[in-house]
Amino acid sequence: MINMSIDTVEAGMRVGKAIYEEDGRLLAGKGLILNDYYIESLKKRGASQIYIHDEDTDDIVIPDNVSDMVRGSTIRDLKGLFGDLEGSINKEMKDTSMEAALGAVSSKQFVSTFGKNPAFQKLQDNVGKIVEELMGGDVTIGLNSIKTYDNYTFQHSIDVAIVSIMIARKIGLPTKRLREIGIGCLLHDMGKIFIPADIVNKPDKLTPKEYNLIKRHPEIGYELAKGVPSIGILAPHIALQHHEKQDGSGYPRGFKGNNRMNISMEPRMIHLYGSIAAVADIYDALSSDRPYRKALPPEKVITIMKDMNETHLNRSIQRIFFSITPVYPIGTIVRVLNGQHKNHLGIVCALNESDLERPIIRLIFNPVKKRINPIDINLQVDEEIKIESKII
Numbered sequence: 001m002i003n004m005s006i007d008t009v010e011a012g013m014r015v016g017k018a019i020y021e022e023d024g025r026l027l028a029g030k031g032l033i034l035n036d037y038y039i040e041s042l043k044k045r046g047a048s049q050i051y052i053h054d055e056d057t058d059d060i061v062i063p064d065n066v067s068d069m070v071r072g073s074t075i076r077d078l079k080g081l082f083g084d085l086e087g088s089i090n091k092e093m094k095d096t097s098m099e100a101a102l103g104a105v106s107s108k109q110f111v112s113t114f115g116k117n118p119a120f121q122k123l124q125d126n127v128g129k130i131v132e133e134l135m136g137g138d139v140t141i142g143l144n145s146i147k148t149y150d151n152y153t154f155q156h157s158i159d160v161a162i163v164s165i166m167i168a169r170k171i172g173l174p175t176k177r178l179r180e181i182g183i184g185c186l187l188h189d190m191g192k193i194f195i196p197a198d199i200v201n202k203p204d205k206l207t208p209k210e211y212n213l214i215k216r217h218p219e220i221g222y223e224l225a226k227g228v229p230s231i232g233i234l235a236p237h238i239a240l241q242h243h244e245k246q247d248g249s250g251y252p253r254g255f256k257g258n259n260r261m262n263i264s265m266e267p268r269m270i271h272l273y274g275s276i277a278a279v280a281d282i283y284d285a286l287s288s289d290r291p292y293r294k295a296l297p298p299e300k301v302i303t304i305m306k307d308m309n310e311t312h313l314n315r316s317i318q319r320i321f322f323s324i325t326p327v328y329p330i331g332t333i334v335r336v337l338n339g340q341h342k343n344h345l346g347i348v349c350a351l352n353e354s355d356l357e358r359p360i361i362r363l364i365f366n367p368v369k370k371r372i373n374p375i376d377i378n379l380q381v382d383e384e385i386k387i388e389s390k391i392i
């Protein structure tokens, strides 16, 4: 299958990978033959790219760290939990002072809406399943969720959880810790339910007042999570600290980091979990379409993250992250920049685990975008060849 822009997809093409609604239901299942109605509806929902079935690339398996089934049911549980919590707050509470908001979420009534919520119970089971699938699968990160405007919050939360657990697994943390990190990441942006949706999803630049409201979500999320004993003591700190920066310039508390992997809690310092979640959050946000910009090309995402090293993102965690994250994930469309195949287009069909920047690519289009007999090139062998990612 190949990843295509929704603008170039045509009626008659077959969906290569399922797309989910906000509530976890299938929007377009694998194998569905697209018609104009479906294409329009996908555009309206803000899906900008979609995997399309393609004969020449049929054998390429685009790895997903977590199965569609577990992903779908986790989205449903998140939606159920967030919906119930949101249902128990009224509109005025979203415009209230920070103190009043924190008071409301720590109230007995709110805590029991949360802790006893059946969706929350199921969510905890799903974290177990996510960890199990990640432990039994690939060591490299492969995120292929199709995010629409509607399902962004939930898909993003799952992807942040996946990346964070993969980093923690590579560090060698025990399963209990992986589960703790998983639940913390699934709930990391939960505080946003106290912020008016039109500000959270605003396509234009935020005013200083709106930005100040957004900056409340870590504290509110922390207060919410720490009231529920089964979440544990450390996981709520993921909600609190995922926007903190190593140099102390982040929010909400301006905690600092020491760029190392310290597992102990120290006053006014970013905890290991917070540092891991910050890396995962930035990676997934930059790689996804947002209301105010399109997803950035994968090589650009990596460059930006390297620029954030030490000041914003924890150096030691980033080193681990880059050792398991391919610059060009399998399925990325790439253009050859030099040599005899200059300007040919192809798809990343396999990774070289010893060099995640130099994958194996399969050329399928010539420079005028006509199909050719597929040619596989191993970039680790053909060291001279340069590529860039491309959207077709």
Ligand SMILES: [Fe+2]
Residues within 6 Å of the ligand: 188, 189, 217, 242, 243
């Ligand atoms: Fe956040």
